[in-house]
Amino acid sequence: MLLNKFIKPSLFVQLCRRNIQSKAQKRPxxxxxxxxxxxxxxxxxxxxxxxxxxxxxxxxxxxxxxxxxxxxxxxxxxxxxxxxxxxxxxxxxxxxxxxxxxxHTVLKDYVDAYADKTVLCLGGVGDTMRLVAESYGFHKAYTTTDVLAWNSSIWPFIHVTESDLASAKPIDFSRTPISAVFVFHDPRNWGIDVQIICDVLQSGGLLGGPWVEPRTQDVELVFCNPDLLWKSDFSRPRLGQGAFKASFQAVYSMLTGSEYPYTQFGKPxxxxxxxxxxxxxxxxxxxxxxxxxxxxxxxxxxxxxxxxxxxxxxxxxxxxxxxxxxxxxxxxxxxxxxxxxxxxxxxxxxxxxxxxxxxxxxxxxxxx
The missing domain is CATH 3.40.50.1000 (HAD superfamily/HAD-like)
Structure with a gap:
């Protein structure tokens, strides 16, 4: 500021402009x-x-x-x-x-619409996807583990462990309609998640409820990764979320005769x-x-x-x-x-x- 006292106003303006131009030139x-x-x-x-x-x-x-x-x-x-x-x-x-x-980072753009609505977040291990969803601002996010803790007979081919029950978030899904299903990450057990998505979509979001004509305005379905294959440290590429989506749609089509509309994020x-x-x-x-x-x-x-x-x-x-x-x-x-x-x-x-x-x-x- 002291330097400004010894510089004519017009010269000071010129120096400022040159400084701004210099910074602009460095912009890669x-x-x-x-x-x-x-x-x-x-x-x-x-x-x-x-x-x-x-x-x-x-x-x-x-x-x-x-x-x-x-x-x-x-x-x-x-x-x-x-x-x-x-x-x-x-x-x-x-x-x-x-x-x-x-x-799933792009799902941050969905927070305004679903912050206080019940959403199902699939994929990942344990309750990690719920923690990610909550960090984005989804206040009522639930996982496959929460569904199994509510009623394990929804998929009777797996034993629900004490650690699963300990990490579960209690809720009565028969009284709480699910507004959206977000497949955040690759599901670990395709059978459970295919079953749950089909149940949610065919019951208008209310698990255990009567079958209704599926409508996208009842439940929004979003997949975050379309990759059929991905590269791990194994010598050959592995099946990705794109393969899971194809499996789900094949089963859903056999059940209903049609494909359920969905939103796809992720490259490309x-x-x-x-x-x-x-x-x-x-x-x-x-x-x-x-x-x-x-x-x-x-x-x-x-x-x-x-x-x-x-x-x-x-x-x-x-x-x-x-x-x-x-x-x-x-x-x-x-x-x-x-x-x-x-x-x-x-x-x-x-x-x-x-x-x-x-x-x-x-x-x-x-x-x-």
Whole structure:
């Protein structure tokens, strides 16, 4: 403030404008979204080049800029805070919960409509999905375990343990209609969850109630992950939530003669990529200030052509397919063609940054 006394007002304004312009020039021309499994991690361990890739984004790059990124996964089963904490430890870098978009993160947009309505949250282990739902703001979230604790005869092929009963949230489902079924994460016991969803939808949300003509206005059904396959630390891809959805719809169709309408989130859906774009823009604005209408090029780095690449291409993003996960280049070209292919995530990051740097150089040359 003392310096301002010795600067003419007009000169002070000019210096402020130059300072603002200088900050605007540092705003990077790109932002990244990374899949996790098969790109950054394999099972519980980081892939060999993952740490280097994230260090490059932290400023050690030819743009001399800290480049924002998110981790966009069709996985889930825990809070974004817990996942960020685990990944930060494994990858030796600080990752914020705001950088984590799991398959079910987009359900935060449903809180206003269902905060005080009874919802069934499927998938995951024990009561973890209820805890995730409550962290989002759903005040009346219940799980498969709660249903079994209420009436174990709904699925008589499993023994309800004392630990299950201890973690259950007491409720009389015969008097409490369920307004929505959210398949947050991959169900652990498909039989139980298929049975319960069918019961809920055919009774208008009231378990044990008389069968009624299923109507979507009675119960909303949402799946968060369309992946048929996903890459774990096993040698071959595993069946995912997409396979569970197909199993449920097959059974429901045999029972009713029709498919129940549902909402699908997760890659490659447009809604998930729109949500991710919004988060990335917020990260950019927090780091560099409002973008004055400028939009960085979005890069999706993924290992699954059917989710990562298909979704990025449809959203108008640039896409890079790595060879460290689901996609096996020896089986032939991918059905969804990426902007570029790379052996690993570090190579993908370097290629994207150099591509953008060259574009910036060409624009500057044309302007001069």
């Amino acid at each position: 021309p790109l932002a990244f979204a990374f899949d996790i499994d098969g790109v950054i991690m394999r099972g519980p361990e980081p892939l060999p080049k993952a740490r280097n890739a994230l260090r490059i984004l932290d400023g050690n790059n030819s743009l001399n800029a800290k480049i924002p990124y998110i981790l966009l996964t069709n996985g889930g089963g825990q809070t974004e805070f817990d996942r960020a904490k685990k990944l930060s430890s494994r990858l030796d870098t600080q990752i914020s919960p705001s950088q984590i978009i799991q398959a 859906t447009q809604s998930t990529y729109d949500y991710a774009r919004r988060v990335l823009h917020d990260l950019l604005d927090r780091s560099y200030g409002p973008g004055s209408g400028t939009h960085p090029r979005m890069y999706m780095i993924g290992d699954n052509p059917e989710s990562d690449i298909a979704g990025a291409n449809a959203a108008g993003w640039s896409s890079v397919l790595v060879h460290t996960g689901v996609y096996d280049p020896t089986t032939g070209p991918p059905r969804h063609v990426p902007t570029h292919e790379a052996e690993d995530v570090e190579e993908a990051v370097v290629w994207a940054i150099e591509r953008e740097r060259e574009m910036v150089r060409q624009i500057e040359e044309e302007e001069n």
